[in-house]
Structure formats: C-alpha cells, structure tokens
Amino acid sequence: MQNAPYLTPEALSTFIRTALAEDIGDGDHSSLASIPAGARNRAHLLVKGEGVLAGVELAHLIFREVDPALRVEQHLTDGVRVQHGDVAFIVEGKSQSILTAERLVLNCMQRMSAIATATAHLTSLLAGTKAKLLDTRKTTPNFRLCEKWAVLIGGGVNHRYGLFDGIILKDNHVDFAGGIRPAIDATQAYLARTGRQLSIVVETRTLAEVQQVLDTGGIDRIMLDNMAPARLREAVSLIAGRFPTEASGGITEQTIAEVASTGVDFISVGALTHSVKSLDLSLKAF
Structure with missing residues (x-):
C-alpha cells in the first residue's frame, strides 16, 4: 500500500463500511431472492480498456469486509499498465457475497484507474x-x-x-x-x-x-x-x-x-x- 498518512486501516474501514451501507441498506435483495444461500461461484475482474490499473488493494479490503471467506487470486497489481482482455484477479466463494461486493469494487476501481491513467500520462509529459x-x-x-x-x-x-x-x-x-x-x-x-x-x-x-x-x-x-x-x-x-x-x-x-x-x-x-x-x-x- 502507498505510504500516505490518510491511508490508515481506520480510514479505509470507515470508507468501505459507509459505502456498503449506502448500497446494501437492509439487504442485497436481488441476490438474496435469486441465488441459493449455499451457492458458490467465481468471477474475474476483466479489463475492457487501456490504462493504468488502480484499486486492486482496495478491492481486497472490500471483499474481506463483505465476506472474510471470499478468496482473491490476484493476477495484476496496482500501477501496472493494462489493455483490453487482461484479468486483474479472480474472486471465489459464496455467490451472494460476490454479487453484493461487485458494484462497490467496480465503482472504486473504474474511477481510480481513470485517475491513475491520467496522472501517469501527464507525468510522462514532464x-x-x-x-x-x-x-x-x-x-x-x-x-x-x-x-x-x-x-x-x-x-x-x-x-x-x-x-x-x-x-x-x-x-x-x-x-x-x-x-x-x-x-x-x-x-x-x-x-x-x-x-x-x-x-x-x-x-x-x-x-x-x-x-x-x-x-x-x-x-x-x-x-x-x-x-x-x-x-x-x-x-x-x-x-x-x-x-x-x-x-x-x-x-x-x-x-x-x-x-x-x-x-x-x-x-x-x-x-x-x-x-x-x-x-x-x-x-x-x-
């Protein structure tokens, strides 16, 4: 993780819990209604553009907060250049948990990757x-x-x-x-x-x-x-x-x-x- 004073475990936990509360409320009823409670599955984070990847470390923390039993197999790290078709990681575990975490992971990583990409480009011009x-x-x-x-x-x-x-x-x-x-x-x-x-x-x-x-x-x-x-x-x-x-x-x-x-x-x-x-x-x- 980057060495920055604001990236404390407390700050990260507060952000994740607040963001999940905003999205989940009293329950992810789409997943609870349609997916059996014991079902297990896996999904991969697929890159569909070109740029600099960011938010992988945060994704780990989000998955862990939603369900500590979820397992993440990481293929790419924050800061690497990616292109269409790359797979950043695979997450495996309870299907309902993967679906509940999905949107927050994507919202964070998509915007963080965009910012990292723009930053890397402008830095190269210096x-x-x-x-x-x-x-x-x-x-x-x-x-x-x-x-x-x-x-x-x-x-x-x-x-x-x-x-x-x-x-x-x-x-x-x-x-x-x-x-x-x-x-x-x-x-x-x-x-x-x-x-x-x-x-x-x-x-x-x-x-x-x-x-x-x-x-x-x-x-x-x-x-x-x-x-x-x-x-x-x-x-x-x-x-x-x-x-x-x-x-x-x-x-x-x-x-x-x-x-x-x-x-x-x-x-x-x-x-x-x-x-x-x-x-x-x-x-x-x-």
Missing part, C-alpha cells in the same frame, strides 16, 4: 524537467481518499489532503484579509497562537504579488496562478530559488510540458480528479 505533478482538493465528496490514492498509484504527488493539514492562502483569502502581507502576518500569528506547525502556500496572480510575498517571507511555497508561460519564467526568475514554486490554473495536456519548461517545481492539475472518464472494467462470472 520528462526532462524537475516539475512534479500535484493533485488538488477538487475531488468527489466522500471519495477523496480513493482519488488521492489513485494519484499516487499513477506516479503523482498529493497536495494537502484537506483544509486541516496545510494552509493555502488563495486569492479570496488574500482579498478578504486585505492583501498579501496582512494575510501572511495573520496566518503566522494564528499558528503561533494555536501551536500548530503547518506549511503555508500563498497564491499569487501577478508579479507584484510575487514580490510582496518575497518581501514578507515566512511561507513555504509560492503558487503562480493562471500565468502564461512567459510570465511564469519571469516569476521563477524573480523568486530565484528562495521558495519552491507551483504553477496552477487551467493547465492541460496541451500546455503542461511548456509550463514545466519554465522551471517551476510543482504543477497542480484539478482535472486529475474532476474530469476523468472511468476505465471500463467488468466483474464477470465464468
């Missing part, structure tokens, strides 16, 4: 630069754990997980606070007052705001938002390595290589988690 690909908080409510996990599987880097584990002073924070310096000063005072140690990223929209951050200091990274490549180069030159830099805002497959060539350290792309098309997977009896 070759030859120092830039690393970041995700964002533009995730599906109650599914962030899986989506950020998929980014890691695809070779990307997680930004902060939520509002609680890192500070990003975005444009609205800066405007509401009265400017760059007041926002940073207030944040530093807050951290001192509460005894918290959190990284501080400040979003800038202009070179003038970049200079204000440099004049103020006391932060950990400068975000360069919606800047054209030429402006990004100016900003990187102005910052001159004093703080890590992050490009953000409307970055696409067509523009990411040029953005990376400007010398930024990180590139954040919200589309990794909010605009992907699920990889076609199917759990089929055989």
